[in-house]
Amino acid sequence: MLARLASSRNAGLAALAAVVALLPLALVNNYYYDIAILAGLNAIVCVGLNLLIGYAGQISLGHAGFFGLGAYGSAILTARYGWPPLAALLAATLAVALLALAIGRPILRLRGHYLAMATLGMGVIISIVIATEDRYTGGPDGMSVPPLTLAGVALAGERVWYWVVGVLLVLAVWLARNLIDSPHGRALRALHGSEVAAEVGGIDSARHKVRVFVISAVYAAVAGSLAAHYAGFITPAKVTFFHSIELVTMVVFGGMASTFGAVVGAAVLTTLPQALTVFKEYEMVVFGAVMMLTMIFMPKGLVPTLAALAARRGKSP
């Protein structure tokens, strides 16, 4: 029993690692690599966000704010103050973690759409501050970001970044799965089922909710820093509530309470708009229709629905 559990967990991770390793065979030019990198960065954020939404049953419509703070934190410290990029990344991530800790407790007392509104408000406030304080942030037109350097070597070029993001994605998924299978993860699932029952069972729901909130914020901040260094440029468009909604959509689309679902959701929804450009002015219509139809017919999300189908096929003689 234990062996089966362990192997199924590792099987998923191994599959992901295999995909990351073999995908370059299909990536014919830098444009394809670019899309893969963007999908990977989105996937990292979504894996963290999925812990909050799928497992803990909370909601956040403001995670682009954490992404943006990580990105701008790195950008400002490296571009304006000359910090080494890794130090800036750590500092920005730490700052975001502290912020999430500070506002997590009061925000997570709210439930349902009140929580949605509070996180949305938080995200909007962050994006307004970033867009307004143009002396530091370059304002609505954004600012350039120096490249990420590792021991003096600048990380540049799509191929290099592909491996950086790929390895970090596998790491992020591994960490998330470890978390889910830990006592903390079980506590989260318990309070997702029924917060009252969990408290009765001795789980400090507030502490656990805040902890997962901080963890998901950290995921977003790290991805944000990397995205800023990769593109060499950051604008407030990445901090808007549209981007927050996009992230939530990726998580739900791919399948809540499924780490791999989050990865698949991010990958599909990052590449889909590129594929839909053939529809020209009908692109928005097609995109909206695809979203609606997928959620209507696969309400649990892509991966859980497909997994259930596969399981049923497997069972029938």
Place this chain on the structure above:
Amino acid sequence: MSAQFLQFLLAGLTVGAIYALVALGFSIIYNASHVINFAQGEFVMIGGMCTVWLANAGWPLPLAIAAAVLLAALLGLALAKLAVEPARGASVVTLIIITIGASILLRGLATIVWDKKYHALKPFSGEMPIHIGGATLLPQSLWVLGVTLVVVLLLSWFFGRTLLGKALLATSHNRLAAQLVGISVRRVLLVAFGLSAALGAVAGILIAPITFTSWDVGVMLGLKGFAAAVLGGMGSGPGAVVGGLALGIIEAMGAGYLSSAYKDALAFVIILAVLFFMPSGLLGQRSADRV
């Protein structure tokens, strides 16, 4: 000083009335189905754009307005029937994503059926500013406030005195009990969506002469309407109105007396502060969970 205050107040009330209408739309749908309809803003857009289009094509204004409201209501019914009903068993988050998809779809259709430009609607009764105590008010603002008041009164009559309205209220209190007494909750859902869409369209038409309309005005207005509904207490009719007016006034006062750059941020800070002390909004019911 007080003339300035009055100017800010009038501006805040005008835009607040629009937020109130949009917020009412959110609350009505929430009551019928516990869904947050993220496409609500698009109905506002459809109201304005359709009216402009028909008016430019030569239709008399009252007819154009009626047709636009009807179109919005029909789209609301379509949304309920084709998108929300089939996904009835799904989780709330899934339904939210469906409505987000619907809003993208509607915006895309708007750019194809109409266009991507901004359009102005002729004000209903001219543009001569009215002077009141040192401040000026546009006649269109009087229309906005007047029609909103009439709509709120009509809604309270509807929910308080008609059978259908009471059925909607009953469903919002306890869905199962409502079904047990013979209320068709499916029909309630359809009515709720149709009604909210019509409300949104009315808001869009009222505000179009003042602020112009285009295919994407729905996004910001939808967001503000949602914020207003939550501020006032999601699901509460009076809460939606209070929330809307409050949000409008906070924005105007913030722009006037504090920093105009941060006025939106100020509005959200205040909403967050209210939610921290009153987690169910200003007039919302304190929710109790059955264990």
Place this chain on the structure above:
Amino acid sequence: MKHRAWFAAALLAAATATQAQAPIRIGTFLAVTGPAAFLGDPEQKTLELYVEKLNAAGGVLGRQLQLVAYDSAGDAEKARTFAKRLIEQDKVDLIVGGSTTGETMAVVPLIEQAGMPFISLAGAVVIVEPVKKWVFKTPHSDRQACQRIFVDMKARGTTRIALISGAGGFDKSMRAQCLGVAKDHGIEIVADESYGAGDTDMTAQLTKIKNTLGVQAVLNAGFGQGPAIVTKNYRQLSIGAPLYQSHGVASKQYIQLAGGAADGVRLPAAALLVAETLLDSDPQKKVVLGYKRDYEARFKSDVSTFGGHAWDGLMLAVEALKKAGSTDKARVRDALESVRGFMGTAGVFNYSPTDHVGLDVSGFRMLEIRKGDWTLAR
């Protein structure tokens, strides 16, 4: 035997002919939808129209032109991805695009690294200051707009003004430039208000300006529907001081939206908008009148200076291709940088290694809106 030789020769000739016929690919990414559709829509229409006309007249260097277009919707991230797609996947020969400054700046690192000639259609001076080897632009910079406005104000004896701007990139950039050069023109900015993107009512900010002592004129550095709302609110509050707009509203849409409130508003804009009323001796008349008539005949809607920037960009690209005699990117870039005396819709272009804007302030006319139409200000 002979037949086979003839056959082979014919095939070879056909193959070489098809090679020579490979189209010249011009890439573009524009904000056709989104908050900057004001810009991107006429830009795309202009590019499509003139690529068609050029092809009908035989193309360039004996080859047809092919336009590869993407809609970036005003989003810098999308612009970056599409620029990468144009460079890597579509392998275009040059790029004319980038409706907004944000989108342009986001692709600059890519452009420089790939060595792709790029003509931007965006406004802010930061695009060409410092000069970037592969990046050129066609609109007047926002600093030039400020200077033109201040020159006009000073000539009318105005020295104390109020500034109101929006939250967008164009707004903030122009505001910063105006604050920077005001002193040089003897202008003092005594009030500085701003409104948010998508705001629907600016009476609060304008009331504050109205109550500020000594304001002789108000400058609205904005773009999109914001300035139209500011204009309507301005008249509603009966503010007597003259209202100046930026070249960001140089499109009939602004007049349609603001209605009668736009009468009396002054703005710097290209002569394109008053093409018919220019004197026959005006060197700009031929080009601007030609473009205006072509555009209005095809699309049945009024020209805007934004479409004009796209015309300038495309024609400059064609000029550079002809001068270079090939699509070799380095040769085309050098040819572009050596363009002198080229008459565009915005004025005369003189590019040089230190000047990738090419325009001087003389192409900027001061216009005034009267009875819902553009006229040259007295």
